[in-house]
Amino acid sequence: MASAPEGTLPVPPATAAQLTPAEKYQLITQNLAETLGGEQLRALLEERDAVAYWGTAPTGRPHLGYFVPLTKIADFLTASVEVKVLLADVHAFLDNLKAPIELVEARAEYYRRLITAVFRSLNLPLERLKFVVGSSYQYDAKYNLDKYKLTSLTTEHDARKAGAEVVKQVSSPLLSGLLYPLLQALDEEYLGVDFQFGGVDQRKIFTYAEQYLPKIGYKKRSHLMNLMVPGLSGGKMSSSDPNSKIDFLDTPAQVKSKIQKAHCAPGEVEGNGVLAFIRHVVVPIGELFKGQGRASARSWVDGDAPADAVFTVKGDPKFGGSVRHFRTPDELDDAYAAGDVHPGDLKAATVQAINALLAPIQAEFAADAEFQAVEQRAYPPEVKAVPAKKKEKKYTPKPEHLKTPEEKARDAAKAAEAAAKEGAKKGLNEVEQLREAVVDTLSQ
Amino acid sequence: MASAPEGTLPVPPATAAQLTPAEKYQLITQNLAETLGGEQLRALLEERDAVAYWGTAPTGRPHLGYFVPLTKIADFLTASVEVKVLLADVHAFLDNLKAPIELVEARAEYYRRLITAVFRSLNLPLERLKFVVGSSYQYDAKYNLDKYKLTSLTTEHDARKAGAEVVKQVSSPLLSGLLYPLLQALDEEYLGVDFQFGGVDQRKIFTYAEQYLPKIGYKKRSHLMNLMVPGLSGGKMSSSDPNSKIDFLDTPAQVKSKIQKAHCAPGEVEGNGVLAFIRHVVVPIGELFKGQGRASARSWVDGDAPADAVFTVKGDPKFGGSVRHFRTPDELDDAYAAGDVHPGDLKAATVQAINALLAPIQAEFAADAEFQAVEQRAYPPEVKAVPAKKKEKKYTPKPEHLKTPEEKARDAAKAAEAAAKEGAKKGLNEVEQLREAVVDTLSQ
Structure with a gap:
């Protein structure tokens, strides 16, 4: 050992x-x-x-x-x-x-x-x-x-x-x-x-x-x-970096679209969030699975790969690419630095890995009505700010008894926000400062 | 009115x-x-x-x-x-x-x-x-x-x-x-x-x-x-100013001795703690007594004084001094500034006033065993630091059962202090800083 x-x-x-x-x-x-x-x-x-x-x-x-x-x-x-x-x-x-x-x-x-x-x-x-x-x-x-x-x-x-x-x-x-x-x-x-x-x-x-x-x-x-x-768009991984923000509940198509936008310059290893994600998440989880005797659960390692492979990148045959297996993150980095791995191919393999990681989590979410209800309560749909009209428009609010629970929750949140703003005009900017400090501190 | x-x-x-x-x-x-x-x-x-x-x-x-x-x-x-x-x-x-x-x-x-x-x-x-x-x-x-x-x-x-x-x-x-x-x-x-x-x-x-x-x-x-x-020695009145520190339980002799040391330059009104004490304590308390129908309780106003007098200074007849009554603190200040009131006479009158103010408080203390016990618990006798001898001396501590309650309390306080020092070497200076900040903040 x-x-x-x-x-x-x-x-x-x-x-x-x-x-x-x-x-x-x-x-x-x-x-x-x-x-x-x-x-x-x-x-x-x-x-x-x-x-x-x-x-x-x-x-x-x-x-x-x-x-x-x-x-x-x-x-x-x-x-x-x-x-x-x-x-x-x-x-x-x-x-x-x-x-x-x-x-x-x-x-x-x-x-x-x-x-x-x-x-x-x-x-x-x-x-x-x-x-x-x-x-x-x-x-x-x-x-x-x-x-x-x-x-x-x-x-x-x-x-x-x-x-x-x-x-x-x-x-x-x-x-x-x-x-x-x-x-x-x-x-x-x-x-x-x-x-x-x-x-x-x-x-x-x-x-x-x-x-x-x-x-x-x-x-x-x-x-x-x-x-x-580094985050997927380079720089520190953080909630305030929208391109880092792949949600655990994002669909495979959304994951694909976001990864395609990720910063991943050809040959550049330093600050490359895609390579970093493979090194710090995908490979260690693969090793964990292997240790658990579930090597086959590593969908990011091709079935035909040698036993010691940790990641597989498939080049598009259209462009003469081939299937490559890597035994360590260092090997992958070196190949990428040498230009032997195309960014598009790397991204495609990463999309596949992320979706494989998310699938069981999303399956649990889909099967659990309580989990879904908690998510709805935690993040109610955002209310888009409507630009103020110059001429005041007569507005008849929807009667309370006709509102859906979502609408009620949204209105309550809006009212609370307005009340807080009223009471703490100057304070709000400072609260915002705090928010950033808290998020920066606690997001890893 | x-x-x-x-x-x-x-x-x-x-x-x-x-x-x-x-x-x-x-x-x-x-x-x-x-x-x-x-x-x-x-x-x-x-x-x-x-x-x-x-x-x-x-x-x-x-x-x-x-x-x-x-x-x-x-x-x-x-x-x-x-x-x-x-x-x-x-x-x-x-x-x-x-x-x-x-x-x-x-x-x-x-x-x-x-x-x-x-x-x-x-x-x-x-x-x-x-x-x-x-x-x-x-x-x-x-x-x-x-x-x-x-x-x-x-x-x-x-x-x-x-x-x-x-x-x-x-x-x-x-x-x-x-x-x-x-x-x-x-x-x-x-x-x-x-x-x-x-x-x-x-x-x-x-x-x-x-x-x-x-x-x-x-x-x-x-x-x-x-x-x-201002404190009795001039400057801000504070616990850390030993000459300001006349204790509520000081004897008349101690009060006299401390007031005699107070800063009170002839003719100087600005920053004069003795005049300030008369203005902010003695005269207002006198007015309070008068309002209560107890004008005679004002022992700092001579019995023969006119009805509107608030303070009396008696010059020593040896030096040709006379008895002077003042109707307001301003009058007293003006007379002092003009050199018409001798610092020694002013101090003597002030000692008399302070002792008159302290007397009923000390009488209550003397008559109340519980009050005395609380004072003992709150401020146990200080342990003087003994300079360390170069040659280690054999020391046999007094057996625990022979110690007085005071000795036990003192030893416990000493042990706690030593333990705290051990645990917070660097911290102590900072605690001291805090102490001063707290005292400065809360002492009026």
Whole structure:
């Protein structure tokens, strides 16, 4: 086993329980950008299984980018780690001061169901996956006292430094942004975890937690960091990048259309979101399937491929292209850099892989009326703004009893938004600033 | 009544209930540096009596400077205002991370008893004086949510500006200092008050509250501000100024000795803490007594003085000095500026006045064993630091069962302090910074 290349530890679910602590440690820390406190974690695994925390704010619709942290979390679950997913509704609510709290609750529930569906689609054991809603403890007296304590130990300078890579950098940040690292540090204690997982952009928040939790009497945790993966249009993968935003419920045709628009210059590997997605999502999931004894479930590896292949690109025969199998993401990158793989062919293979990944999730959604209802409540159809007419037009509203439930929900949301705008004119821009800071922080 | 000079409205307790709204408004706002939202308060008094809030952090021992806001609060109580005194134990605890929470609880109780004793010594109705301990609501979920909301609307720049005159100005303030104005604004809502009272140094915090409370759906309060009164050694009156610190329990001899050291240059009125104390404490309390029909209780006005005298200075006959009566603080200031009043004579009269003010409070303390026990718990005797010997000396600690309760308490406090130091080496300086910010903010 020691000779297995990094990231290819085969773990059939039947034998996962028999992994040695060292094997678990390898699985948990493989393919990461950095691990802080690795020795501490390694020692702990000799005693018992670990507990981990990953946070996300249930605001916008979860997009394809979520596959990146979830694919890494798949390793944790396989290695018997108890994974706590923090659904940060308090932040999401702040992000949505203008929206009714019910919307945020529905979104937290949608995130919970979707993330569960993703892990189910990956054939993973779910009994160690726990969802915790932020408001279940972030308003408590003890948490509040601890937060006061941290504010009395943390200078504005240190808070700003800790959030430097995740909180929007403006000359005068909102206080909520400055509090961010403090809350995220406390969450480790309140969720009772051994390590926190996040993108490498979280590094300064993680080192803040390591430094400050012991100051208020709590233990220092380990921190595991993913590489930053470029979005499909290049640059940081983020909700605010519309071309990165392939929705988990997008149809195969929509996926195809969006991938065709993705930034993927011939021969360019650096910042190539398509290659990055294959490296960080498709290949690791393929290895997971293989470890589960389900190599054939990897629809992105051709049936005729050699046993060690991880990805297949089929060139269009019209242009003399041939079928090529790759044994590692590096091999694929090299071939692409050398111009041996055409961007169109790469995209076609990627579309096929994405649709294969989405299919079981969408099937679960289609078969579950409750899941669908939650999605409707979480993201009611948007009301398009109608430009104001110069001449006032007489308008007879549809009688309340004739409205559909969707129309009622839409009108309620509109009224709440108008009321909030009225009460907080100046505040709104600042809320918007916060929204971006929250989304940037929590989207991986 | 309209012709009565400002600050001299006679209000015998028997008739206080019959004051007109306009008379109440005059009493409430007399002798202030500034009133914001006066019209709102005036209109409210037409409907009902007002509710006010004044905050103090139970940290160091309350000193003579507390007489200044309490003398103004006496006007509120006389005008049937319900006065809520916030005992800000949360802040005091933060201020004392190194001290056990029991100490802070005892201090809050000592403040409560002392402030009550002061008002009782002034013959004021106490049924409308309420004490509220900060922790009774500052950890609650709703308060916490509102605080989150304010942090999402308040930039670091605006928070810094709001606290500019009360929070220590350093290049990188502690976050607790930045949160200060937010908490103080929320307190108005959670204490359910109509106006807040504080020194004019609170002005920017008050305008912050006026601007931001409505943004989260709460009403804008009125704000009443005292002048800043110089300490007995000149400069801002503060706990950290040892010469300002005449304790409420100081003996007449200690008061005399401290006043003799007070800064009081011949002919200098500006920044003269002795003259300021007479103007802002002694004379108003005298007017209060007079209004109560107890003119003779003013031991600082000679029995032979004319009816309109407010202060008497007796020159030493050895140096040809005579007895002089003053009808207003301005008259006294003018005489002092002209060199007609000797600093020594002024100090002697002031010592007499202070001791007269302290006597009934000390009598209450002396007669109340519980009050004494609280004082002992709140301020246990200090342990003097013994310089470390070069050669280690064999030390046999006193057996636990032979220790007095005081020794046990002292040892427990020492151990807690050592443990806190161990856990928060770097933090301590920052806690010290906070301590100063808190004390500066809340001491009037």
